[in-house]
Amino acid sequence: MTLSGRLADGAEFDAIRAIVDGARASDAAVGPGDDAAVLADGTVVSTDVAVEGVHFRAEWIGDAAAGERAVRAALSDLAAMGAHPVAVFASLSGPDRERLVRAGIGVRQGGEAFGASLLGGDLARADGPLTIGVTVLGVLDGRRPWRRSSARPGDVLWVTGDLGAAAAAVATWSSDGVPSDALRDRFARPAPRFAAIDALRTHLDPRAAIDLSDGLAADARHLAAASGVEVVIEAERVPVAPAAVAARSPDDALRLALEGGEDYELLLAAAPSDVGEGADGGEDAVRATSGVPLTRVGRVGEGRGAFLLAADGTRQPLDGGFAHWGAS
Amino acid sequence: MTLSGRLADGAEFDAIRAIVDGARASDAAVGPGDDAAVLADGTVVSTDVAVEGVHFRAEWIGDAAAGERAVRAALSDLAAMGAHPVAVFASLSGPDRERLVRAGIGVRQGGEAFGASLLGGDLARADGPLTIGVTVLGVLDGRRPWRRSSARPGDVLWVTGDLGAAAAAVATWSSDGVPSDALRDRFARPAPRFAAIDALRTHLDPRAAIDLSDGLAADARHLAAASGVEVVIEAERVPVAPAAVAARSPDDALRLALEGGEDYELLLAAAPSDVGEGADGGEDAVRATSGVPLTRVGRVGEGRGAFLLAADGTRQPLDGGFAHWGAS
Numbered sequence: 001m002t003l004s005g006r007l008a009d010g011a012e013f014d015a016i017r018a019i020v021d022g023a024r025a026s027d028a029a030v031g032p033g034d035d036a037a038v039l040a041d042g043t044v045v046s047t048d049v050a051v052e053g054v055h056f057r058a059e060w061i062g063d064a065a066a067g068e069r070a071v072r073a074a075l076s077d078l079a080a081m082g083a084h085p086v087a088v089f090a091s092l093s094g095p096d097r098e099r100l101v102r103a104g105i106g107v108r109q110g111g112e113a114f115g116a117s118l119l120g121g122d123l124a125r126a127d128g129p130l131t132i133g134v135t136v137l138g139v140l141d142g143r144r145p146w147r148r149s150s151a152r153p154g155d156v157l158w159v160t161g162d163l164g165a166a167a168a169a170v171a172t173w174s175s176d177g178v179p180s181d182a183l184r185d186r187f188a189r190p191a192p193r194f195a196a197i198d199a200l201r202t203h204l205d206p207r208a209a210i211d212l213s214d215g216l217a218a219d220a221r222h223l224a225a226a227s228g229v230e231v232v233i234e235a236e237r238v239p240v241a242p243a244a245v246a247a248r249s250p251d252d253a254l255r256l257a258l259e260g261g262e263d264y265e266l267l268l269a270a271a272p273s274d275v276g277e278g279a280d281g282g283e284d285a286v287r288a289t290s291g292v293p294l295t296r297v298g299r300v301g302e303g304r305g306a307f308l309l310a311a312d313g314t315r316q317p318l319d320g321g322f323a324h325w326g327a328s
Numbered sequence: 329m330t331l332s333g334r335l336a337d338g339a340e341f342d343a344i345r346a347i348v349d350g351a352r353a354s355d356a357a358v359g360p361g362d363d364a365a366v367l368a369d370g371t372v373v374s375t376d377v378a379v380e381g382v383h384f385r386a387e388w389i390g391d392a393a394a395g396e397r398a399v400r401a402a403l404s405d406l407a408a409m410g411a412h413p414v415a416v417f418a419s420l421s422g423p424d425r426e427r428l429v430r431a432g433i434g435v436r437q438g439g440e441a442f443g444a445s446l447l448g449g450d451l452a453r454a455d456g457p458l459t460i461g462v463t464v465l466g467v468l469d470g471r472r473p474w475r476r477s478s479a480r481p482g483d484v485l486w487v488t489g490d491l492g493a494a495a496a497a498v499a500t501w502s503s504d505g506v507p508s509d510a511l512r513d514r515f516a517r518p519a520p521r522f523a524a525i526d527a528l529r530t531h532l533d534p535r536a537a538i539d540l541s542d543g544l545a546a547d548a549r550h551l552a553a554a555s556g557v558e559v560v561i562e563a564e565r566v567p568v569a570p571a572a573v574a575a576r577s578p579d580d581a582l583r584l585a586l587e588g589g590e591d592y593e594l595l596l597a598a599a600p601s602d603v604g605e606g607a608d609g610g611e612d613a614v615r616a617t618s619g620v621p622l623t624r625v626g627r628v629g630e631g632r633g634a635f636l637l638a639a640d641g642t643r644q645p646l647d648g649g650f651a652h653w654g655a656s
Binding site: 011012015016018019020023024026028031032036037039041043045046047048049050051053054055086087089090091092093097100101104105107108112117118119120121122123124125126127128129131133135137 | 339340343344346348356367376377378415417419420421425429447448450451455457461463
């Protein structure tokens with residue numbers, strides 16, 4: 001994500017607002033407040049930082065895997081703009097040079113897996129946790145970026161892939177368990193959805209998108225706040241990861257899908273005229289041409305905020321998720 | 329600086345080599361190994377990380393000043409390529425949210441002072457030192473980048489401004505003294521030399537450049553290694569900052585100018601035919617049109633390595649400098 005002046009709730013966002021308040025106008029096409037910035041020349045840029053003990057633990061995944069995970073997460077912000085990746089830059093700090101090297105190799109290889117070369121960076125000794133900063137650059141090739149702020153009442157909401165597996169891995173580690181290889185892999189190697197971009201443009205023509213880093217609940221709030229709309233997610237339509245259901249109870253897996261975050265799937269808003277309400281054509285065509293599953297999860301309405309609609313028709317505010325700066 | 333495969337000595341560089349060894353080929357115009365990378369479309373990018381306790385101390389300069397200093401240092405890498413700045417991205421981590429906000433405001437304002445907008449970033453809680461990662465983007469406007477690797481035997485070496493003041497401030501703080509405001513300012517607010525770029529292109533047409541972050545000795549070694557040449561600096565020509573001489577002994581001030589680093593001036597190599605050996609025209613014209621002083625400090629020769637030529641004609645290897653990863 002990028003620093004943003006128009007964001008949902010949360011202490012981190014208060015801090016970000018304090019930084020960007022009073023910023024001079026820039027000639028960027030998309031400035032602070034979206035998954036990534038878009039420069040006037042169409043270059044798309046995003047920066048993420050992953051801190052040991054906050055975003056990952058050395059006893060969960062090794063240093064190289066932590067580096068690979070950090071760059072995959074950062075690249076996901078480019079996918080959320082509909083951009084394809086070009087280059088990666090890494091800032092690594094920590095007390096142990098060998099660990100920085102392993103993390104740096106992970107960043108390099110993680111970027112290369114998606115066609116993005118590691119072109120620069122910096123290393124620094126620090127008496128603190130291993131800290132992996134990643135800046136990624138991408139290109140739109142003349143296409144329109146998918147902004148957070150462009151969802152409109154009446155749009156249909158879609159989610160790629162399935163949700164909750166990464167959080168189920170974290171929940172298993174946090175209760176001193178050992179997640180299955182499948183769960184661990186979903187945490188360690190999230191897949192930025194570049195493979196689906198061209199199919200999505202062709203068959204869905206999304207108006208708005210956000211990547212699900214903070215969890216469907218929190219990111220639905222971000223989308224609603226940025227677009228000035230109401231987002232309604234239908235509980236029964238949320239694509240909960242089968243591996244999360246197998247490892248946890250169904251209710252817990254749904255909660256993890258909503259609040260756990262770290263899935264790095266895409267939440268997309270598209271006008272219903274493009275695919276039709278409940279049409280099977282859009283998602284089938286996207287899956288057929290890209291291999292990426294697509295699920296209709298809700299609608300955009302007039303109003304403000306994000307809500308979960310239960311099967312019995314009751315609705316409740318979508319809260320929870322995004323605990324990195326939480327009270328704990 | 330950027331991660332580099334072709335670098336001078338030092339443990340950090342061994343670590344960087346280990347990361348970039350085996351990197352796939354990219355279509356970047358300038359990849360790892362220079363002050364900044366140049367993408368195929370001419371976008372220039374550099375990443376720096378500044379860590380409390382390593383690059384700055386809270387008792388020396390406040391958090392906002394640390395942020396401002398970090399972005400000025402990163403922007404200097406763009407100036408060293410002959411590029412003008414466009415955008416800034418910040419990655420901030422540390423234990424105290426208020427300190428991150430202050431540092432972030434410093435980054436934003438420091439970038440804006442040079443026309444570069446803060447367009448994105450990330451904040452993270454970390455149980456460790458305040459860590460300020462800055463990625464800067466610039467443009468060449470169709471001009472040729474000044475590479476580290478382009479110095480050729482026979483070139484004349486030039487330095488902008490004067491050297492040693494920032495290191496004199498650090499030396500004073502380190503011996504429990506309080507530096508003068510002038511010295512402190514040279515540490516806290518280094519001036520990336522954008523104002524001189526156009527004048528340098530017109531009057532000197534530099535072939536190669538590097539910014540003096542690690543100290544003239546270490547950066548001369550980097551230039552020599554990247555270009556595969558011998559660099560000879562004449563001791564009597566080194567422009568030692570008067571404020572450093574006033575605060576320290578002349579010998580100590582010269583040592584700080586050579587080894588202290590943090591000056592963020594430019595070391596440039598230009599063919600002698602452009603200005604003539606010892607010509608007054610080049611530096612006078614640059615100063616007159618840009619206000620930036622320029623001093624001829626030595627020559628590039630056949631051979632390898634960097635050397636200091638004393639007034640009595642003796643020469644010694646230029647070592648020292650760049651202690652961030654040192655044994656201390």
